[in-house]
Amino acid sequence: MPKDSGIGASSKRREDIRFLTGDGNYTDDINIHGQAYVHFLRSDVAHGTLNSVNTDAAAAMDGVVKIFTGTDFEAVGSIPCGWQVTDKHGEVMQEPRHPVLAHGKVRHVGEPIAAVVADTPEQARDAAEAIEVDISELPAVIDMKEAVRDGAPKVHDDLTGNLCYDWGFVEENKGAVDAAFEKAAHVTTLELVNNRLVANPMEPRVAVGDFARSTGDYTLYTTSQNPHVIRLLMGAFVLGIPEHKLRVVAPDVGGGFGTKIFHYQEEAFVTFAAKACNRPVKWTSSRSEAFMSDAHGRDHVTKIELALDADNNFTALRTDTYANMGAYLSTFAPSVPTWLHGTLMAGNYKTPLIYVNVKAVFTNTVPVDAYRGAGRPEATYQLERLVDKAAHELGVDPIKLRRQNFVTEFPYATPVAVEYDTGDYIATMDKLEEMADVAGFAARRQESEAKGRLRGFGVNCYIEACGIAPSNLVGQLGARAGLYESATVRVNATGGLVVMTGSHSHGQGHETSFAQVVAEMIGIDESMVEIVHGDTDRVPMGMGTYGSRSLAVGGSAMVRATEKIIAKARKIASHLLEASETDVELKDGAFTVAGTDKSVAWGDVTLAAYVPHNYPLEEIEPGLEETAFYDPANFTYPSGAYACEVELDPETGQVTVERFFAADDFGNIVNPMIVTGQVHGGLAQGIGQALMENCTYDADGQLLSASYMDYAMPRASDLPFYDVDHSCQTPCTHNPLGVKGCGEAGAIGSPPAVVNAVLDAMRSGGKDVSHIDMPVSPHRVWEAMNS
Amino acid sequence: MTQVKMTVNGKTASGHVEGRTLLVQFLREDLGLTGTHVGCDTSQCGACVVHVNGQAVKACSMLAVEADGADVATIEGQAAADGTLNTIQQAFQDHHGLQCGFCTPGMVMSAAALLKDNPKPTVAEVRHYLDGNICRCTGYHNIVKAIMAASGQDIGAIAAE
Numbered sequence: 043m044p045k046d047s048g049i050g051a052s053s054k055r056r057e058d059i060r061f062l063t064g065d066g067n068y069t070d071d072i073n074i075h076g077q078a079y080v081h082f083l084r085s086d087v088a089h090g091t092l093n094s095v096n097t098d099a100a101a102a103m104d105g106v107v108k109i110f111t112g113t114d115f116e117a118v119g120s121i122p123c124g125w126q127v128t129d130k131h132g133e134v135m136q137e138p139r140h141p142v143l144a145h146g147k148v149r150h151v152g153e154p155i156a157a158v159v160a161d162t163p164e165q166a167r168d169a170a171e172a173i174e175v176d177i178s179e180l181p182a183v184i185d186m187k188e189a190v191r192d193g194a195p196k197v198h199d200d201l202t203g204n205l206c207y208d209w210g211f212v213e214e215n216k217g218a219v220d221a222a223f224e225k226a227a228h229v230t231t232l233e234l235v236n237n238r239l240v241a242n243p244m245e246p247r248v249a250v251g252d253f254a255r256s257t258g259d260y261t262l263y264t265t266s267q268n269p270h271v272i273r274l275l276m277g278a279f280v281l282g283i284p285e286h287k288l289r290v291v292a293p294d295v296g297g298g299f300g301t302k303i304f305h306y307q308e309e310a311f312v313t314f315a316a317k318a319c320n321r322p323v324k325w326t327s328s329r330s331e332a333f334m335s336d337a338h339g340r341d342h343v344t345k346i347e348l349a350l351d352a353d354n355n356f357t358a359l360r361t362d363t364y365a366n367m368g369a370y371l372s373t374f375a376p377s378v379p380t381w382l383h384g385t386l387m388a389g390n391y392k393t394p395l396i397y398v399n400v401k402a403v404f405t406n407t408v409p410v411d412a413y414r415g416a417g418r419p420e421a422t423y424q425l426e427r428l429v430d431k432a433a434h435e436l437g438v439d440p441i442k443l444r445r446q447n448f449v450t451e452f453p454y455a456t457p458v459a460v461e462y463d464t465g466d467y468i469a470t471m472d473k474l475e476e477m478a479d480v481a482g483f484a485a486r487r488q489e490s491e492a493k494g495r496l497r498g499f500g501v502n503c504y505i506e507a508c509g510i511a512p513s514n515l516v517g518q519l520g521a522r523a524g525l526y527e528s529a530t531v532r533v534n535a536t537g538g539l540v541v542m543t544g545s546h547s548h549g550q551g552h553e554t555s556f557a558q559v560v561a562e563m564i565g566i567d568e569s570m571v572e573i574v575h576g577d578t579d580r581v582p583m584g585m586g587t588y589g590s591r592s593l594a595v596g597g598s599a600m601v602r603a604t605e606k607i608i609a610k611a612r613k614i615a616s617h618l619l620e621a622s623e624t625d626v627e628l629k630d631g632a633f634t635v636a637g638t639d640k641s642v643a644w645g646d647v648t649l650a651a652y653v654p655h656n657y658p659l660e661e662i663e664p665g666l667e668e669t670a671f672y673d674p675a676n677f678t679y680p681s682g683a684y685a686c687e688v689e690l691d692p693e694t695g696q697v698t699v700e701r702f703f704a705a706d707d708f709g710n711i712v713n714p715m716i717v718t719g720q721v722h723g724g725l726a727q728g729i730g731q732a733l734m735e736n737c738t739y740d741a742d743g744q745l746l747s748a749s750y751m752d753y754a755m756p757r758a759s760d761l762p763f764y765d766v767d768h769s770c771q772t773p774c775t776h777n778p779l780g781v782k783g784c785g786e787a788g789a790i791g792s793p794p795a796v797v798n799a800v801l802d803a804m805r806s807g808g809k810d811v812s813h814i815d816m817p818v819s820p821h822r823v824w825e826a827m828n829s
Numbered sequence: 830m831t832q833v834k835m836t837v838n839g840k841t842a843s844g845h846v847e848g849r850t851l852l853v854q855f856l857r858e859d860l861g862l863t864g865t866h867v868g869c870d871t872s873q874c875g876a877c878v879v880h881v882n883g884q885a886v887k888a889c890s891m892l893a894v895e896a897d898g899a900d901v902a903t904i905e906g907q908a909a910a911d912g913t914l915n916t917i918q919q920a921f922q923d924h925h926g927l928q929c930g931f932c933t934p935g936m937v938m939s940a941a942a943l944l945k946d947n948p949k950p951t952v953a954e955v956r957h958y959l960d961g962n963i964c965r966c967t968g969y970h971n972i973v974k975a976i977m978a979a980s981g982q983d984i985g986a987i988a989a990e
Contacts, residue, residue, distance in 0.1 A: 061933050062904075063904065064903065070866075164847070329868065718925075726969065749871045749873070758969040759957050761969055764968065
């Protein structure tokens, strides 16, 4: 019987009520009396010298409060980067200055040049049109390989070139890897592109800055996945505001997918301008602005090679990747193609020798950073495409080749520095084969062919590393932040609890699932637990939500804090029960003396904590409030096996995903309904990447896909129902909940299955194409079929 | 500035607007009905769908002055006065048809318009009807399921979970 509450129950989401009735409180819903509005004038050229910005005419227009340009920010810090990568020669990466408003040069279409603050949004926009900008256009570098050629135009004149870093991992293994390739019985090689994407949370970014002159206190309301990180980065590095004078609030946030992790210029601007204008200042991004100012994702060009012995065992793997950084280093950009990508190249396989090279490159494009999966989809895509290609070259079944090379014993130390604690890749593959009815495929293919369609079947496996940590390790790897999480549990006198978590929910349903955990630990009703997040004045310093870390890290902090609460409550209870602490047990919301019917209810204990008349004051303080900071011992390693069936119309090249199967191992699960929903959303984004999404620049650096009429967002009619299973569960061994994280799996695991299925369909139509790049648009498929 | 007067969720509402003021701006900024959202600037995303004289309309594609005298319904008027969710809203919660909630008001309003015209749609009809509503969180699976359930149809045949 499924549980109806607590850990393991599909509790309905409490946050749904406000979202379903129009009562959510998103940042754009926040209006402060007297606020002004900012409109950013953005560069319409990709690269140029900024000769002058004449604001005279604009400043005289109705409603204009003040106009800002780059010179106003000369004394202000650079937008900081939160991760410093050290290259294969031991040198630190090149790190350019990233101004709030462009100064001297513009480096990508969309870079803000000037900002007009006015009484109304319309007045700000009208005045921005009257600003005269004189730019001498320079040749733009868009293609990464062109950007690193000798003599290429430099994005940053003060850097040695456009190479941010050249990273080798593990550099000491390179000789052994090359030697293994020399001895290989078979080598499979693949060159591919991991297409550039735009995260596109449905809520565009918004920032509202406020400044109280009488106290010197700043408040920033912003669409962030991690308000404390913004407070630290913006306060300490950009504006010089001490944290106790700066409050950052991220209220209801309409999706993030990574792109709302980062600290953006617009946040610093509204905070700065609120003081300069002595008025609250609000910025609401349009979708068009979002396309050219939200950090983009993916954009790798890779050559990958697999060495196999005569028995088809993987003996070595090496990769050579170019990773686009865009024009500036977004907050965590350098970590994505390195520590979130290179460390995952072993995949689910026991390949003994691996070498990964990554060249990170500056181009005249929007900065690129983490997007759902962040480095792990790129690793999974290249590896799982390559394994499929090897299977076809060798004439063996792709599933069999995978099974033969699976890691089967845990813990398993990969040759790329990480140790998988648990997993069962055979179990998820078994489950997948059962779900997907592999045996019935031939009949389904016949049915498709009878309609003049080709049908293809593709599989892949994936492994990911979630819950990024531990802090002392990531510090060695270049992180400029700790990656713990915090929680404060405040128990009220009448027994209800408020949990203040450093994790941030922007669609994940933490208010429901986190409450399930705490309620279960104490044995009380979920409705007695309230979850608070997203406000630096209310919750302790926390690192926020990304990398599928909320439950594994934030949930663990909450468990630790709740354990402290229970320990203290037990002391109080043992006093009230006049029993030894060791004899008192907590069950179903009451403390009972073991083996007796003597008990005291949770609410009586909490009341005693705040009305300590009969209380061991000489031993413990009154009150019941505890905080925990949890720093994990390792990453978590969710894994799984995915399968896709496509139909392909050879006349048009149109591909439709007919069936999609996901067998995941997320360890223990708190709310199966929410977990399933997370997988669904990830699958849609992965299928979107594989089939239709593509962020495209022309050779001059003009962004060609800057609206929903040009960037193909998946619609309901583009996607199938998904078949999702998470019954294979190998609990994480090093966090108290045994959970692994589920937020990114779908996006990581689905693109290779789709493309492998498309290639299978094409083969069945007599066209043995070994490679096609994403998105597998009708145009590309038709060309491949007719080449 | 022009005066506009309309009925919104059964109550009379009026205000002074510029000629270029969109209906969605009037609802959000003048009336404070912030449940109707703006997710794009090309009338693609559908987060701003409301009903005007019983028809689903993207409130970003209609001027406030065009709605003068109209009967407008928004997400804020969908639940009963005591807070009880309507059938579609309840189905969205029951079937986890929303995550971040930003597209949700538009989805609910579109679904209501669909079921009014076509009380027992097929899955394909639901998916086709939602072409003007983009969701980035759910992959649409549970939205389609919720709408099918709200129509009173058996959803047992829809893929596991």
